[in-house]
Amino acid sequence: MRRILTSIVALAALAVPATVAAADGEGEWVKATSLIEEPRYPPDFPHFNYVNPDAPKGGTARLSGASPTFDSLNPILSRGIPADGLGLIYESLMIRALDELDISGQYPQIAEAMRVPDDISSVTYRLHPDAKWHDGEPITPEDVVWSYEKLIELNPSQGFYYQHVTGAEITGEREVTFTFDETGNRELPQIVGEILILPKHWWEGTDANGKQRDIASGGLEPPLGSGPYKVAAVSPGRSITYERVPDFWGADLNINIGQNNFDTIRYEYYRDLNVEFEAFKADAFDFWQENEAKRWATGYDIPAVTQGRIKKELVELEQVSGVMVGFVPNLRRPVFQDPKVRQALNYAFDFEELNRTLFFGQYERINSFFFGIPIGWQGLPEGKELEILETVRDQVPPEVFTTEYTNPVGGDRTKSRENLRKAVELFQEAGYTLEGNRMIDPSGNPVSFEILLNGATLEKVALPFQQALKRIGIDASIRSVDSTQFVTRVRSRDFDMIYTGWGQSNSPGNEQLDFWSSDAADRDSSRNYAGIKDPAVDALIKRIIFAKDREEQIAAIRALDRVLMWNHFIIPSYTILPERIAYWNRFGHPEDYGRFVIGFPTIWWWDAEKAAEVGGRQ
DSSP states (O other): SSSTTTTSOOOOOOOEEESSSOSSSSSBBBSEEEEESSSSSOOOOOTTSOOTTTHHHHEEEEEOOOSSSOOOOOOOOSOBOOOOOOGGGGGGSSSEEESSSSSOEEEEEEEEEEEOOTTOOOOEEEEETTOOOOSSOOOOOHHHHHHHHHHHHOOOHHHHHTTTTTEEEEOOOOOOOOESSSSSTTTTTHHHHTTTEEEEEHHSSTTTTSOBBTTSSSSSOOOOEEEEEEEEEETTTTTTEEEOOTTTTTTTTTTTOOOOOSSEEEEEEEOHHHHHHHHHHHTSSSSSEEHHHHHHHTOOOOOHHTTTTTEEEEEEOOOOOOEEEEEEETTTGGGOOOHHHHHHHHTTHHHHHHHHHTTOOOOOOOSSTTTSSTTTTOSOHHHHHHHHHHHTGGGTTTHHHHHHOOOOOOOSSSHHHHHHHHHHHHHHHHHOOOEEEEEEETTTOEEEEEEEEEESHHHHHHHHHHHHHHHHTEEEEEEEEEEOOOOHHHHOOSEEEEEEEEESSOOOOOOHHHHHHHHHHHHHSSSSSTTTOOOHHHHHHHHTTTTTSSHHHHHHHHHHHHHHHHOOOSSEEEEEESSSEESSOEEEOOOOOHHHHHOTTTTTOOOHHHHHOOOHHH
């Protein structure tokens, strides 16, 4: 996987005000929100616990891009590939603390405080009086309203995500109120606080050549921001450099103490992953997050590692996010509409053989859409979860109530033959016939489909799958394309099967609509890649969003997870929960950096003494 989940997706969370609402029902001003418990940090906390408040400022951090290239500095459009690091120049109304287990603790950034009425029909934010853009202009409620309106106008996926926000209006000198078309959705106030705020006056102005700017276009003109960094240099498609803003308005806010320590942050882009790794070893950039088992096991036998100039670490974080990745069939194609066919495809995927021959035994097979966190399905349904599932009993597979989900187990010739035999049986139960060496569908046509990959890295995983499918008469072709073409085809649903995934937080909410709902299935650019249209799934998503308390929320999450798994909407693959990282040993980091988050480069800093010992670029 090429960092498949680093940006897939932002982790969504539910939230309610952290203090008791006022007697008039309008709510009182608060400076923190959380879902599960009271926020970890009091209103006047000095800094987050996971930073070093005395971290020195200076130096340069060099990273590689998450994609092979970029073509836009506009962070809100649904098309194009935005440059990495744009979050360094922009801010939102609220920001998350990274050491709260559900990552749902939020604290003011551009906002100074927020207020939510008892029925959660709206949220009001009061802006910080000192918040300003890099040109010195104040950040205004008008900027907030304009940013929200442009986001939902120009990005259909975000428009869907915020579909229950009916509008934003200025309700005071420094106040903005977002209203909702439903009550009781505890997530809405928080996800509104995550919207990036853009400068209306800059986007509606003209560039250095007098040309009118257009927020609906991409472009590579360095944009105006309000955050700790600004764009210093752009080499289109190849690199982007950010420099720290010396008079950043929020430098002394408690949320920023000990962070944003580098004078310069630069991203370099590489079209080939192997070339990229060689560039890292040659000291062309500083930090590498490993995504290949073989390379982790065999690729670091170099002097820089043995001498300690490159640090190689396996970091076991406390899991705050879950993961599901695998081969996703497009249910919009007739061949994948029968769940027995999808289940049969899973019998053809031999994870254990891959883990033995390719992965050095490093990976685990995924069996939950919330793999790695404790809110996924467990055992057989009981209690509140069973009560919720009973409401959709006639719409879900019967195994949901009677059987714990398990993936087929391979790993040797005998098990492989048994699994392929079971796959053929499932196809036959779905009305297919095996004629000679070809699987024939009920209409008399040979079964064939294309597996679309984002680059060639995963071909070694897809090829054994392809060969197994061939043994049961299925012609599966593999096509590897560059990231731009992959994204374009996925957004337009121009694929039969892809390899992709989703990240999940400990507090799922509105994003589940974008992942699995019937409404999202027909919408280009949604993350309902499979095209799931299932009334039971829709009902369970609503139970998650409108859960009255944490107990009911977890019960609904487990019910949804169980139903998704037993519908075989994905051929699950594998993951490794610890993070595998390597970096040139020129940096300092907080002692607690590896507990919840690695945080490079945000909470790391340049260490001049270490850099002198390592030598090299600076």
